[in-house]
Amino acid sequence: MTTKKDMKKFNINDILDDDNISQLLLSLEGKIRSGEFKISIYGLGHVGSPIAAAWLRAGAHVIGVDKSTSILEYARQGKTSIPEPGVNEAFEKGLSNKKLSIYDDLVKASKDSFLKMICVPVLAADGSADLSAVRNVAIAIGKGLKKNDVVALNPSVPPGTTEKIVIPILQKYSGLAVENDFYMVYNPERIYEGRAIEDIEKRYPGVVAGYGKKSLEISAKIFSLIYQKGIISMSNIKAAEAEKLFEGVYRDVNIALANELAIFSEHLGINFWEVRYAANSQPFCHIHKPGIGVGGACIPVYPQFILKTAKSLHVDCKLTRSGRLLNNSMPKYCVRQALKLLKSKSSKNLTITLLGLAFRGGVSDTRLSPTYDVVKELQKLKVKEIRIHDPLVKKDDLFSKYSNMFLINDLDLAIKGADLIIIIADHDEYKKLNNTNIGKSVLYDGRGIIMAGNLQGVNYAMIGNLI
Numbered sequence: 232m233t234t235k236k237d238m239k240k241f242n243i244n245d246i247l248d249d250d251n252i253s254q255l256l257l258s259l260e261g262k263i264r265s266g267e268f269k270i271s272i273y274g275l276g277h278v279g280s281p282i283a284a285a286w287l288r289a290g291a292h293v294i295g296v297d298k299s300t301s302i303l304e305y306a307r308q309g310k311t312s313i314p315e316p317g318v319n320e321a322f323e324k325g326l327s328n329k330k331l332s333i334y335d336d337l338v339k340a341s342k343d344s345f346l347k348m349i350c351v352p353v354l355a356a357d358g359s360a361d362l363s364a365v366r367n368v369a370i371a372i373g374k375g376l377k378k379n380d381v382v383a384l385n386p387s388v389p390p391g392t393t394e395k396i397v398i399p400i401l402q403k404y405s406g407l408a409v410e411n412d413f414y415m416v417y418n419p420e421r422i423y424e425g426r427a428i429e430d431i432e433k434r435y436p437g438v439v440a441g442y443g444k445k446s447l448e449i450s451a452k453i454f455s456l457i458y459q460k461g462i463i464s465m466s467n468i469k470a471a472e473a474e475k476l477f478e479g480v481y482r483d484v485n486i487a488l489a490n491e492l493a494i495f496s497e498h499l500g501i502n503f504w505e506v507r508y509a510a511n512s513q514p515f516c517h518i519h520k521p522g523i524g525v526g527g528a529c530i531p532v533y534p535q536f537i538l539k540t541a542k543s544l545h546v547d548c549k550l551t552r553s554g555r556l557l558n559n560s561m562p563k564y565c566v567r568q569a570l571k572l573l574k575s576k577s578s579k580n581l582t583i584t585l586l587g588l589a590f591r592g593g594v595s596d597t598r599l600s601p602t603y604d605v606v607k608e609l610q611k612l613k614v615k616e617i618r619i620h621d622p623l624v625k626k627d628d629l630f631s632k633y634s635n636m637f638l639i640n641d642l643d644l645a646i647k648g649a650d651l652i653i654i655i656a657d658h659d660e661y662k663k664l665n666n667t668n669i670g671k672s673v674l675y676d677g678r679g680i681i682m683a684g685n686l687q688g689v690n691y692a693m694i695g696n697l698i
């Protein structure tokens with residue numbers, strides 16, 4: 232394996248001395264753009280679809296592959312279920328100019344492609360990473376792997392996963408040796424849902440790490456075709472795996488700090504938002520926004536990967552742990568604060584409207600949304616009726632199981648006659664709520680997005696400012 236010391240000594244001429252690899256490097260761009268070297272994307276979800284779209288926009292031939300028949304059916308019509316700007320357009324164009332093929336055969340996709348990108352989910356189950364989808368895809372790729380192919384792992388994973396789990400599977404099922412016969416790359420996706428293509432193409436450099444010098448050089452060359460901001464080549468895969476987790480932990484811990492200071496402000500009787508605005512005018516201060524909970528498949532998950540790995544190394548990452556605990560406690564805390572606004576009414580007679588089911592505004596992704604935690608709190612209190620509104624989420628299996636819970640897509644209908652309205656996701660629609668919409672309902676803003684000027688005569692409070 233390449234060490235940091237080796238990386239410093241590494242020179243492109245070492246690689247160009249190797250005939251095989253120098254030929255490959257020189258011809259890569261032309262072969263990818265002509266479609267001779269195809270790129271297969273395993274997992275056409277929130278991450279895989281925009282990556283596929285970015286490659287199509289760069290002129291590559293993409294093979295989209297997924298285990299879900301409905302996702303494949305959609306893709307064959309040039310559509311995805313992901314509301315990401317530019318993705319459907321790229322898929323439609325890819326089908327019409329025959330640059331996009333959709334496969335359900337994972338092994339054939341590997342046989343037919345040069346670069347294979349693993350974009351399937353890794354979620355946290357009890358703090359451990361559930362790598363079953365990555366393992367399954369790695370087996371299929373291994374079965375179809377050929378000499379000189381490149382495999383890239385994309386999901387955020389506990390440090391060590393690529394080398395300890397993915398590479399052994401690929402070698403076992405292909406009979407090929409990494410770095411000698413095929414090349415292994417870790418390329419963490421760094422997108423923000425809702426502007427994924429822009430993020431890949433324009434906003435940030437791509438991060439790549441290779442198993443060895445050849446893998447790194449090939450991957451830097453390949454990925455520079457889509458990352459216009461350039462490539463950060465890292466000295467080893469474990470460091471690149473940690474890089475992605477650090478981004479998430481930074482966000483989680485800083486949100487926890489904002490939550491702590493918001494709670495402190497409420498007790499002190501000051502407006503957290505006013506203080507934050509003034510404090511952040513100083514260039515070294517970047518206080519994040521507090522909120523009713525941290526959701527999504529990324530930020531609440533990555534600290535758990537760090538904590539689990541830290542435990543195995545006998546390192547106590549106290550700040551990461553307490554940040555997670557604090558953020559996990561926010562739905563319950565906010566529900567309590569919201570109910571205080573109602574003063575005397577018994578919870579059993581309450582109709583409560585929750586605004587937002589997506590884990591944040593502007594997206595339809597409901598994974599680990601704090602709304603589910605708020606619902607659990609309200610269930611414990613046995614409230615009469617829970618209405619959930621979201622402009623982008625049209626269906627949710629959980630709520631149909633309960634006779635007192637309703638997912639409602641019409642905002643006015645959802646809030647009409649509610650005793651209490653709680654804003655959970657910062658969708659734009661909710662920022663414009665005013666005293667006419669809200670009527671006699673009481674409002675708790677769990678994101679701090681509401682415009683005070685629109686709320687004359689409304690009984691309301693927000694996180695960090697009990698007013």
Ligand SMILES: NC(=O)c1ccc[n+]([C@@H]2O[C@H](COP(=O)([O-])OP(=O)(O)OC[C@H]3O[C@@H](n4cnc5c(N)ncnc54)[C@H](O)[C@@H]3O)[C@@H](O)[C@H]2O)c1
Nearest residue numbers: 274275276277278297298299351352353364367386387420
């Ligand atoms: N969502 C984000 O904003 C984001 C950002 C950065 C990184 N990530 C990382 O990307 C990973 C993927 O996340 P996502 O949001 O795209 O997930 P997703 O659930 O939206 O999509 C995953 C896709 O993989 C498919 N799939 C699952 N198992 C499969 C298998 N065995 N074979 C073939 N296809 C399979 C699913 O059907 C689905 O279409 C996450 O684990 C995370 O680490 C996500």
